[in-house]
Amino acid sequence: MHDAEVQGADTASARTWSPLGGVFIAVALACAIGAAAVVWRHLGQRHDEQLNAHLASHSAEVVLTVRERFQSYRMLLRGGQAFMRSRDDFDFLAWRTYLQRLSFQEEFPGVQGIGFAQWIQPGQLEAHLRAMREFAGDDYRVWPEGQRALLSSIVVLEPADWRNARAIGYDMYSEPIRREAMDRAVQSGDAALSGKTILVQETESDVQAGVLLYMPLFADGMPIASEAERWAALRGWVYMPFRMTSLMRQMLDQHPGQIRLQVFDRATAAESLLYDSHAGMPESASRPVSAEHVSLGGTEWIIRLHALSSFDAEPDIRQAEFVSVVLVGVLLVVTALFFAVTRERATRLARTTESLRRSEAKYSTLVNLAHDGIAATDAEFRLTFVNPGFIELVGREESSLIGRTLDELWVDGGGESREAMLARLGEGKSRHYEVRLKRGDGRQLTVLASLAPLKDGWGQTKGAIALLSDITERKDAERRIAHMATHDILTGAVNRLMFGELLGYALVQARRSGHRFALLFIDLDHFKRVNDDFGHHVGDMLLCEAVRRMQGSIRSSDALGRRGGDEFVVLLPEIVGDTDAEIVAEKIRSALEKPFMFEGREVRISSSIGIALYPEDGKDEHELMCRADEAMYRAKLGGRNRACRVR
Numbered sequence: 001m002h003d004a005e006v007q008g009a010d011t012a013s014a015r016t017w018s019p020l021g022g023v024f025i026a027v028a029l030a031c032a033i034g035a036a037a038v039v040w041r042h043l044g045q046r047h048d049e050q051l052n053a054h055l056a057s058h059s060a061e062v063v064l065t066v067r068e069r070f071q072s073y074r075m076l077l078r079g080g081q082a083f084m085r086s087r088d089d090f091d092f093l094a095w096r097t098y099l100q101r102l103s104f105q106e107e108f109p110g111v112q113g114i115g116f117a118q119w120i121q122p123g124q125l126e127a128h129l130r131a132m133r134e135f136a137g138d139d140y141r142v143w144p145e146g147q148r149a150l151l152s153s154i155v156v157l158e159p160a161d162w163r164n165a166r167a168i169g170y171d172m173y174s175e176p177i178r179r180e181a182m183d184r185a186v187q188s189g190d191a192a193l194s195g196k197t198i199l200v201q202e203t204e205s206d207v208q209a210g211v212l213l214y215m216p217l218f219a220d221g222m223p224i225a226s227e228a229e230r231w232a233a234l235r236g237w238v239y240m241p242f243r244m245t246s247l248m249r250q251m252l253d254q255h256p257g258q259i260r261l262q263v264f265d266r267a268t269a270a271e272s273l274l275y276d277s278h279a280g281m282p283e284s285a286s287r288p289v290s291a292e293h294v295s296l297g298g299t300e301w302i303i304r305l306h307a308l309s310s311f312d313a314e315p316d317i318r319q320a321e322f323v324s325v326v327l328v329g330v331l332l333v334v335t336a337l338f339f340a341v342t343r344e345r346a347t348r349l350a351r352t353t354e355s356l357r358r359s360e361a362k363y364s365t366l367v368n369l370a371h372d373g374i375a376a377t378d379a380e381f382r383l384t385f386v387n388p389g390f391i392e393l394v395g396r397e398e399s400s401l402i403g404r405t406l407d408e409l410w411v412d413g414g415g416e417s418r419e420a421m422l423a424r425l426g427e428g429k430s431r432h433y434e435v436r437l438k439r440g441d442g443r444q445l446t447v448l449a450s451l452a453p454l455k456d457g458w459g460q461t462k463g464a465i466a467l468l469s470d471i472t473e474r475k476d477a478e479r480r481i482a483h484m485a486t487h488d489i490l491t492g493a494v495n496r497l498m499f500g501e502l503l504g505y506a507l508v509q510a511r512r513s514g515h516r517f518a519l520l521f522i523d524l525d526h527f528k529r530v531n532d533d534f535g536h537h538v539g540d541m542l543l544c545e546a547v548r549r550m551q552g553s554i555r556s557s558d559a560l561g562r563r564g565g566d567e568f569v570v571l572l573p574e575i576v577g578d579t580d581a582e583i584v585a586e587k588i589r590s591a592l593e594k595p596f597m598f599e600g601r602e603v604r605i606s607s608s609i610g611i612a613l614y615p616e617d618g619k620d621e622h623e624l625m626c627r628a629d630e631a632m633y634r635a636k637l638g639g640r641n642r643a644c645r646v647r
């Protein structure tokens, strides 16, 4: 019952955790998740910091590039300014030659061109047109058309490609954004960058935002200290138009694709957007992380960087770090699980061990208290263990038993040799044997020996377990019962039933082998008087003593039976001569004739014996009994104390 409970508990514990084990795992899991969350958060912060640092660095790099580039453009314009100031009049060809020799497109990539916009004094338009048409042809005109007090005109713009050719004659001063920059250039006497505009060079396709950088050109030798003096000395503007997308792409050719770069003109509004490295991408697709304000030519650009969702400073590293954290977490949980499992196993093992210990104690008690003998043997049948019951049963010291073979103890091994028993055990078979065991005191016992194989942990037979039960009394009782069923209780002679069996058997044997046998019918003479004179108990004693004398007169192979009262029969199963039966009858008669002594008194008796021989006097039991009985009566009638045969 207890084992079943333990087994049930073990099965249950194999399916579910104990509450403590479950809490242990839950705590480990929570710790792992918490640690992963903290590390993830930390990694996130670190990642953001790295990202911001990366972007800040990139932003500074962009700003520096833009500043340096515009400084170069400024210097280029200053060069143009210096070239022009060295001449009294506008020299179209010289200017063009100068610009062509600059090779500025190679030296200053990203520049759409360098040109000169001439300032046309009021009333000088016609003279200007005449002068210009000499160089630029009759198609030259100042546009847009219309009456304006102040005019300018792009008179030269290199390279003179088709795009720049579209700008020739354009009055940039007529356009507010350009005019503002042109005014600012005059006011400052230095380079001035315009706001966002669309260049007249633009066609219908690939329209880009444009800006222009103006450097005022003043007449050489005229004072330009004050604004008014500068206006008075103004001859025009050396300028550069920029197509922003082309400019920025060229300027930032190493710009990483995961960073969105936007350039705004003074305000981060859509209408102020000069350049977007990811034009067309919705604003929500990126997150601005830095905005640098850059002063350029009297205006201000805002350079804003965005981290795209695909941008990760070191995504692989971050993922690797997170995977590492997860792995550590998993490792933690696995470790916790391992410890939990180990603990569960240890608990189960402890429970099982305790159960085994209790079970062992229980069985040890049972073995020690058992009345039966319990022993264990090795593979050679040598005793390795005996319980107190065994020691008691065999009546020998434990020290004399250990090491002896079990079958040495018995005198009759139940019909099987030691080798046969061991072979049977080796096949894993158990068997009961009824053996005669010789105790240390010489007494023999009938023992029921139950032998079962003793197996090791791998199921191999390593010996035997023997359970020895003393069945001597039971066997004796069985024998007594069997004796009582076949023998006369008072005298011990074979009873009538058993004698009939023996007679029948003798008949069969005689018929088969053809030999002769004899039947003697013995009746005590005047036995009634013994009872009457000495008492019934003396009569009993005489009957018993008479049986003993008759037993002593016949062979052990002969049989003596009591028919009842004072009548007895003797079977002589094999006789040779005619006188054999008469000789035995005479021995019996003579033995019974001798005086008996009971209770100090002499008792005398005699017997009358009838003889019948097979096959002469009868062919079957009944006939033979009748003839023997008849012969006995003949002896009675003949005077008793004699033997007769009826022929």
Ligand SMILES: Nc1nc2c(ncn2[C@@H]2O[C@H](COP(=O)(O)OP(=O)(O)OP(=O)(O)O)[C@@H](O)[C@H]2O)c(=O)[nH]1
Binding pocket: 490, 523, 524, 525, 526, 527, 528, 529, 531, 535, 536, 537, 538, 539, 540, 543, 564, 565, 566
């Ligand atoms: N003590 C004792 N007497 C018995 C037992 N069985 C029978 N008897 C007696 O034995 C006597 C047998 O007597 P009978 O055989 O009839 O006669 P008898 O006295 O022997 O005389 P004869 O046989 O003619 O010689 C009877 O008195 C029975 O009561 C017995 O078991 N014990």
